[in-house]
Amino acid sequence: MEDDFDGGTVKKFMFVNRKAPYGTIYALEVLEMVLISAAFDQDVHLAFLDDGVLQIKKGQDTKDLGHKNFSPTYRALEGYDIEKLFVEQESLEERGLTAADLMVDVEVISRADMAKLMGEMDVILTA
Amino acid sequence: MKFGILVNEGPYNHQASDSAYQFAKAAIEKGHEVYRVFFYYDGVLNATRFSEPPTDDRNVVKNWQKLAEDHKVDLVVCVAAGLRRGIVESSLAPGFRISGLGQLIEAGIQADRLIAFGD
Numbered sequence: 001m002e003d004d005f006d007g008g009t010v011k012k013f014m015f016v017n018r019k020a021p022y023g024t025i026y027a028l029e030v031l032e033m034v035l036i037s038a039a040f041d042q043d044v045h046l047a048f049l050d051d052g053v054l055q056i057k058k059g060q061d062t063k064d065l066g067h068k069n070f071s072p073t074y075r076a077l078e079g080y081d082i083e084k085l086f087v088e089q090e091s092l093e094e095r096g097l098t099a100a101d102l103m104v105d106v107e108v109i110s111r112a113d114m115a116k117l118m119g120e121m122d123v124i125l126t127a
Numbered sequence: 128m129k130f131g132i133l134v135n136e137g138p139y140n141h142q143a144s145d146s147a148y149q150f151a152k153a154a155i156e157k158g159h160e161v162y163r164v165f166f167y168y169d170g171v172l173n174a175t176r177f178s179e180p181p182t183d184d185r186n187v188v189k190n191w192q193k194l195a196e197d198h199k200v201d202l203v204v205c206v207a208a209g210l211r212r213g214i215v216e217s218s219l220a221p222g223f224r225i226s227g228l229g230q231l232i233e234a235g236i237q238a239d240r241l242i243a244f245g246d
Contacts, residue, residue: 009236025211029168032207036228040236123235125243127135127168 011122013037014045017052018126021071022062026127027055028070033125035073038080045121046077047114048106049088053095056087058103074104088114129160131238133231135245137169138187139180144173147244148190155198162238163201164191165231166223168245171209174202176220188220195222203230 015034021027037044048056055074062069077083085106092098092108099108109117118124132151136143151161166173178188194200202223204214209225216225235241 011236013232013235025168029208033167033228033231037232039229040232042232042236123241125133125235125241127245 010041010043012043012045012120014047014118014121014124016047016049016118016124016126017055018050019055020051021055021060022065022067027052030125030127031070031073034077034082035080038082043084044082045084045086045117046082047086047088047118049091049111049114051095053087053091053097053102056085056102056104056106057097058101071103077104086114086117128154129162129237129239130154131162131231131234131241132164133234133241133243133245134164134166134170134173135168135243137172138178140169141245143244143246144170144187144191145185147242148187148194150242150244151194151200155194155200161198161200163203163230163234165234166202166204167208167228167231169212170245171204171212171214174204174209174214174219174223176218178220192220192222205231 015030017030019026060069060071085104087106087108088111089108090111132147134144134147138144155161173187173191180186191202195202204223204225206225206227
């Protein structure tokens with residue numbers, strides 16, 4: 001699989017997180033894509049918007065839910081050299097949150113700037 | 128143009144797999160290349176050989192299978208997403224193969240456009 005990969009190409013990848021962390025499996029399985037992408041030495045970006053901003057909210061406790069709490073993985077992304085995390089300002093505000101409520105270092109940008117950033121990407125994967 | 132296709136939803140419950148199939152078929156008919164179709168999330172359920180829809184409706188699994196047969200399209204099912212949902216080697220319909228998420232990233236690198244079907 002990885003053997004036939006052409007190591008020369010570096011593309012701008014963006015993983016767009018739009019859904020709450022629990023309730024559906026999308027957030028968890030996007031994270032699995034992100035971790036694999038790190039092995040390919042690509043220019044990886046993560047975007048959090050809509051309910052997706054809740055994925056990186058501090059203090060998640062899933063005990064009563066019976067789900068694995070996978071939120072510590074976001075803090076581990078730095079170790080995979082995935083450090084370009086963008087959060088949409090309006091999505092935070094709509095949910096009464098600020099950057100101080102988030103568990104990782106992010107760049108908070110406006111909806112308009114998020115759209116601009118997306119326009120610069122080669123590959124966008126959303127869920 | 129060289130297309131990569133990502134199918135993010137299972138058959139019948141959602142239009143995504145049908146739309147992806149129609150897109151792939153049309154692209155090939157127009158002379159484009161479909162580099163790979165990758166099945167992720169519930170999309171892995173499109174690969175089950177146990178699907179038997181009523182005969183007066185389309186057969187989503189068979190549609191993909193035929194596309195693979197006729198045009199040698201590479202149909203790849205994510206191993207991790209498949210294991211969660213009971214899609215393993217022995218449950219695969221002909222034409223599908225199981226591999227890792229690296230195959231999706233690689234398709235994103237190799238293809239001119241990676242098109243995702245789902246919400």
